[in-house]
Amino acid sequence: MSANAATHWRKSSFCATLRDQGLRPTRQRVQIAELLFAKGDRHLTAETLFSEAREQRYPPSLATIYNALRDFAAHGLVREIALYGAKTWYDTKTGPHFHFYLEERDELFDIPEEFIPLMNVPAPDGTQIVGVDVVIRLAPKAGATVKAHEQG
Amino acid sequence: MSANAATHWRKSSFCATLRDQGLRPTRQRVQIAELLFAKGDRHLTAETLFSEAREQRYPPSLATIYNALRDFAAHGLVREIALYGAKTWYDTKTGPHFHFYLEERDELFDIPEEFIPLMNVPAPDGTQIVGVDVVIRLAPKAGATVKAHEQG
DNA sequence: TTACGTGCAAATAATTTGCAGTCCC
DNA sequence: GGGACTGCAAATTATTTGCACGTAA
Numbered sequence: 001m002s003a004n005a006a007t008h009w010r011k012s013s014f015c016a017t018l019r020d021q022g023l024r025p026t027r028q029r030v031q032i033a034e035l036l037f038a039k040g041d042r043h044l045t046a047e048t049l050f051s052e053a054r055e056q057r058y059p060p061s062l063a064t065i066y067n068a069l070r071d072f073a074a075h076g077l078v079r080e081i082a083l084y085g086a087k088t089w090y091d092t093k094t095g096p097h098f099h100f101y102l103e104e105r106d107e108l109f110d111i112p113e114e115f116i117p118l119m120n121v122p123a124p125d126g127t128q129i130v131g132v133d134v135v136i137r138l139a140p141k142a143g144a145t146v147k148a149h150e151q152g
Numbered sequence: 153m154s155a156n157a158a159t160h161w162r163k164s165s166f167c168a169t170l171r172d173q174g175l176r177p178t179r180q181r182v183q184i185a186e187l188l189f190a191k192g193d194r195h196l197t198a199e200t201l202f203s204e205a206r207e208q209r210y211p212p213s214l215a216t217i218y219n220a221l222r223d224f225a226a227h228g229l230v231r232e233i234a235l236y237g238a239k240t241w242y243d244t245k246t247g248p249h250f251h252f253y254l255e256e257r258d259e260l261f262d263i264p265e266e267f268i269p270l271m272n273v274p275a276p277d278g279t280q281i282v283g284v285d286v287v288i289r290l291a292p293k294a295g296a297t298v299k300a301h302e303q304g
Numbered sequence: 305t306t307a308c309g310t311g312c313a314a315a316t317a318a319t320t321t322g323c324a325g326t327c328c329c
Numbered sequence: 330g331g332g333a334c335t336g337c338a339a340a341t342t343a344t345t346t347g348c349a350c351g352t353a354a
Contacts, residue, residue, distance in 0.1 A: 024328060026334060046319080061336045066319060082234045082287050086318060086343075100276060115273040121263055124252060127290040135234050137283040138275060145278060176353065198344080213311045218344060238318075239344055281326060 021075040024052035032068045036078065041093040043081065043108040082133045083108070097133045104140055111136065173227040180212035184220045188230065193245040195233065195260040234285045235260070249285045256292055263288065 009015075014033040017023040020033060035052050039113075046066050053059040060068070069090055072078045081089040081097055089108060091097060098111040111134075123129045166185040167177040175181060187204050188196075212220070221242055224230045229275050233241040233249055241260060243249060250263040263286075269271040275281045 024333060026328070028335070063337075064322080064335055067335085070320095080236060082236050082285075084232060084234050086238070088318080097250045100279075102279065103282070111273055121267040121288060123288075123290060123293075126293055127252075127254065129288055130255070130291045131289040132286070133289070134284070134286045136273060136275075136281055137285070138279040139282045140278045141275075141278055158351095176308065178353075180310070215312075215345080216310055219309085304334080 017077070023071055023075055027058070028064050029068050029071075031056060031058075031060060032065060032130070033072070036072075036092055041110075042090070043089055043091050043099075045087045045089055047087070054096050072106060079131075081108070081135075083135060084137065096131075097135075098103075099135050100138055102138045169229070175223060175231060177225055179210070180216050181220050181223075183208060183210075183212060184217060185224070185229070188224075188244055193243070193262075195241055195243050195251070197239045197241055199239075216246075231283075233260070233287075235287060236289065248283075249287075251287050252290055254290045255286050 008029050010025075012025075012030045012034060013050050014030050014037075017027055018025040018033065031053065032049065035049060035056075046062070046069055047110045048063050049069070050059075050065045053065065056101070069078065069088075073080050073090065076094060078090045078092055079094050079097065081091050081099065083089050083101060084103070093110075098115075100111055101108050121129075155255050161179050161182045162177075163181050163187060164177075164182045166182050166189075171178040183205065184201065187201060187208075187231055198214070198221055201221070202211075202214050202217045205217065207231065221230065221240075225232050225242065226247060230244055231240045231246050231249065233251065235241050235253060236255070239257070245262075250267075252263055253260050273281075
């Protein structure tokens with residue numbers, strides 16, 4: 001590929017972000033970061049991100065998406081979310097998690113802050129809290145039409 | 153097998169329990185229920201239960217354990233727990249869930265009731281809440297020795 | 305009797321990994 | 330240059346399923 005096209009990604013602001021976290025800023029990682037954070041806060045799986053990536057000129061492989069998401073999570077750029085079902089979800093919002101999960105649609109969205117209770121639980125002896133995750137599972141109410149809730 | 157040994161399980165009190173839930177009380181299901189509930193409230197995976205079952209005289213197959221746990225959960229005898237990692241956990245306590253999850257040991261135990269906050273979140277339009285699950289993830293504190301926490 | 309349940313082995317689904325080749329520092 | 334990263338394909342892990350046989354109602 002031409003030097004111009006090949007090195008364009010180096011101008012991304014995510015190069016610095018990745019480097020700050022001790023992650024080498026490669027083309028693939030920068031592409032993935034751009035995709036992840038381009039649309040504001042959101043919840044997604046590796047497959048979701050992969051299908052978005054495929055629309056790019058030089059999309060990373062699925063394995064690289066998995067590896068990048070794992071690495072990003074380990075370095076605090078995104079957070080893993082505990083959820084029912086087999087798939088691992090990631091959230092671009094890295095604070096404590098409070099979500100509604102609409103099972104029927106496999107859809108995840110935020111619970112508005114004002115409803116979040118104080119969680120003031122002391123960690124057991126010898127341990128520290130590294131994450132708090134709350135998932136409230138939903139089902140459609142009988143006879144009701146549920147509208148989509150992308151992003152909280 | 154002798155008629156006596158083969159029909160002994162029919163005397164189990166779980167026969168009625170299963171029937172009440174619309175589940176046909178078979179030898180395997182009764183065995184599984186006995187194992188599940190013999191030790192008070194606890195948290196386990198299909199594999200855990202399978203290895204316990206193998207010590208019995210006529211242990212059910214792994215597939216049957218999976219199927220039984222799924223069926224039991226669908227009928228309210230146990231509850232699935234959303235947790236990090238690939239495995240599905242089940243809890244014999246069927247009320248709302250509040251747990252500590254000690255990542256390093258892959259160990260799950262209850263948060264004492266007195267620390268549980270009021271969760272009073274209204275369900276979004278057209279939906280109803282079918283489950284509330286809270287997982288507080290823990291790591292050992294630097295230099296501390298963590299003791300095992302089987303059962304909360 | 306007859307539909308439901310079981311057991312085995314094969315099928316799936318999500319994710320990880322080995323390894324040869326690439327690229328960043 | 331040398332180790333970190335990537336891509337592919339193969340391996341793993343957890344779980345489900347097809348089908349022949351068994352068993353509860």
